Amino acid sequence: MSLWNILGYVAWGLSAILLAWMLVDALLVSSQYDEEYLMSSREGRESPAVHGVLPEEGGA
Amino acid sequence: MKRHYVPPKQGMLGQIVDTATVLVLVYVSLMLPLLFKAAAKAENAVVQAAVAVQATWESLGQNAIQQEQWIRLGYSPEKAAMLINNRFDYTIDPVMLGLTSAVIIGYFIFLLKVSAKQYREVIAEKFDQE
Amino acid sequence: MTARSKITTTGKKPIALLKVLNPFHVWGLGVGIVLVGEFMGWNFTVDKGGAYASLIACWVIGLLYTCVAMIDSEVSSTVVAAGGQYTQAKHIVGPLMAFNVGLYLVMAYTMLCAADALVVGDLLRSGAKVMGFAHLDPRPFVVLVVVFLSWLNYRGVFVTLTLNLVMTLLAFVSLLVLFVAVEPWQQGVVLQHQGLLTDLPYGWIGVIASLQFGIWYYLGIEGTCQAAEEVRSAGRAIPLGTMGGIMTLLVAATITWFVATGLLPWQYLGQTYTPMYDAATLLGSAKLQLLMFVATAFAAIASANGCINDASRAWFSMGRDRYLPEFFGAIHPKYRTPYRSILFLVPIAVSFAFTGLLDQVITFSILSGLLSYTFMTFNIIKFRRMWPLGSIHRGYEHPFHPLPALTLLALCCLTYFATFLGYGATLLSVMSFYILASLWFVLRRYPYVRRAEQFSMPWPRPRGY
Structure with missing residues (x-):
């Protein structure tokens, strides 16, 4: 049992924690927000400036 | 004029099936070339083993500077022969x-x-x- | 499912990705994905055709990518969307092409990400070996790299790409340090080009064959336009970041070639997995060795990071248009990232890394890139024909049209031939994947796609339609 072995286990553990964090968060989001809202983003629905209709100044 | 096309809404099961389909396709096409490869690899190994015996820097065509760098990398002629004789076939x-x-x-x-x-x-x- | 307690769209603005990035982030994203190629991977060109072939490949493929960057800057400074080339294809060529382009992006980046994570794992293993621990299992570290970077990506784009920028800069500076350390102003002291450079060992066919891995010098620079929905001023930042990126890479690639071929015999260089680290080893300086070790790790991590960012944007965009299940089109309400796509691609990247088919995975990645460059040639020709200059506002107009497009097409054909020479079977199986996927899209997926909504740019009707 050396330092490197321990580091290996730490890496497994950290990966598991981070993955679990993301999964739990994703599930929480699904339970708190309506699907319609989460998927309401539309391509090209921001300021018309960025899409070449108006000369752009400062973006958003 | 044609009417506006209204697509059906896809249920969750259908979405899962479709995602899985893409994945299966990817893995199959990754594995497919292995079938061709296995045969070619076995052939290669035989050729290499035959060449590796009794190599010297001269027989490998290495000049003084190249020899020096090989040695500093920790290579003997026998070990280097494996790399040097590994050649491609471009027919x-x-x-x-x-x-x-x-x-x-x-x-x-x-x-x-x-x-x-x-x-x-x-x-x-x-x-x-x- | 009780929808009444949930937060809904009513009275709220639709959700969108966060606009926080500047041109430096774009540069970091583009160069960051690629730079790992200068630390490992480019040297397989040397194996294919010798040291001079590698230099020719470096510049010929450099020309290919200059065309790519010019064309891409023009189109993506006008088509501002997270899908990048996918969205371009949708607006200019058509849905089936767009589906394929989207898949090229996802496959190229996810597989590259897997390869990057493997590099980090390998590096740690050799590091452990030097420190006296011979049999380190690299797998937990490979997984950790992918999961940690995905977690960063999940939590927000600003921190993710700022980190990318810093790591990329450090890796680039370390290449410059190595360049100075070999005393490039005098030959025969450290550098031994006169003794190490040989004639072309395979003749010119070897030069063509080396073009396949020449892609490795630059693969991924076109990913800059995936950030289009998240930069503050896309029309300016994308061309600036992309063109700056390609210039950086041309310099970095040439330096890399110069240093490595001046130190290592070509047969060794062509087959090692850590050329820059080996070069530093030959210099006999422990500090430089450590620097190259860290820089290689940084470059690989930055690359994996950029790949996760780009692949998830492409997957998300396809989900949003229902080219793929719409489930993936969601945006995180707090972090404003395409969180489901990011999460979904984690196990896929890990599984690619664990197949043990590194060269297969890399070839798949290179070919997917190549297919998307081929697409760019007809994309730009149609774009200029359907919306001539002046009919819509372009953030950037590339010069000498159609010369870059035709050059690009010719170079793509040459590179297909190179891939045929080295990986003929893989080439065919990759093609069969895209053909089957296309059929599946036409027959099964396209019925779910809304028609007019796909065309989201506020442009006039294209000429000729």
């Missing part, structure tokens, strides 16, 4: 070349043809209504 099989180019060109023609048809539909629906 071209005309049938395979023809087949491969036909596949690539055919693929792009298919893409462009079908896309153009779908695209006209999109443009018609988008601009004819306004």
Whole structure:
């Protein structure tokens, strides 16, 4: 049992924690927000400036 | 004028099935070349083993500077021979070349043809209504 | 499912990705994905055709990518969307092409990400070996790299790409340090080009064959336009970041070639997995060795990071248009990232890394890139024909049209031939994947796609339609 072995286990553990964090968060989001809202983003629905209709100044 | 196309809504099960389909396709095409490869690899190993015996820097065609760098990298002539004698075979099989180019060109023609048809539909629906 | 307690769209603005990035982030994203190629991977060109072939490949493929960057800057400074080339294809060529382009992006980046994570794992293993621990299992570290970077990506784009920028800069500076350390102003002291450079061992066919891995010098620079929905001023930042990126890479690639071929015999260089680290080892300086070790790790991590960012944007965009299941089109309400796509691609990247088919995975990645460059040639020709200059506002107009497009097409054909020479079977199986996927899209997926909504740019009707 050396330092490197321990580091290996730490890496497994950290990966598991981070993955679990993301999964739990994703599930929480699904339970708190309506699907319609989460998927309401539309391509090209921001300021018309960025899409070449108006000369752009400062973006958003 | 054509009516506005209303797509059906896909249920969760259908979405899962479709995602899985893409994944299966990817893995199959990753594994497929292995079938061809296994045979070629076995052949290669035999050739290499035969060449590796009794190598010297001279027989490997290495000049003084090259020898020095090999030695500093920790290589003996026998060990270096494995790398030096590992050569590619660039003979071209005309049938395979023809087949491969036909596949690539055919693929792009298919893409462009079908896309153009779908695209006209999109443009018609988008601009004819306004 | 009780929808009444949930937060809904009513009275709220639709959700969108966060606009926080500047041109430096774009540069970091583009160069960051690629730079790992200068630390490992480019040297397989040397194996294919010798040291001079590698230099020719470096510049010929450099020309290919200059064309790519010019064309891409023009189109993506006008088509501002997270899908990048996918969205371009949708607006200019058509849905089936777009689906394929989207898949090229996802496959190229996810597989590259897997390869990057493997590099980090390998590096740690050799590091452990030097420190006296011979049999380190690299797998937990490979997984950790992918999961940690995905977690960063999940939590927000600003921190993710700022980190990318810093790591990329450090890796680039370390290449410059190595360049100075070999005393490039005098030959025969450290550098031994006169003794190490040989004639072309395979003749010119070897030069062509080396073009396949020449892609490795630059693969991924076109990913800059995936950031289009998240930069503050896309029309300016994307061309600036992309063109700056390609210039950086041309310099970095040439330096890399110069240093490595001046130190290592070509047969060794062509087959090692850590050329820059080996070069530093030969210099006999422990500090430089450590620097190269860290820089290689940084470059690989930055690359994996950029790949996760780009692949998830492409997957998300396809989900949003229902080219793929719409489930993936969601945006995180707090972090404003395409969180489901990011999460979904984690196990896929890990599984690619664990197949043990590194060269297969890399070839798949290179070919997917190549297919998307081929697409760019007809994309730009159609774009200029359907919306001539002046009919819509372009953030950037590339010069000498159609010369870059035709050059690009010719170079793509040459590179297909190179891939045929080295990986004919893989080439065919990759093509069959895209053909089957296309059929599946036409027959099964396209019915779910809304028609007019796909065309989201506020442009006039294209000429000729």
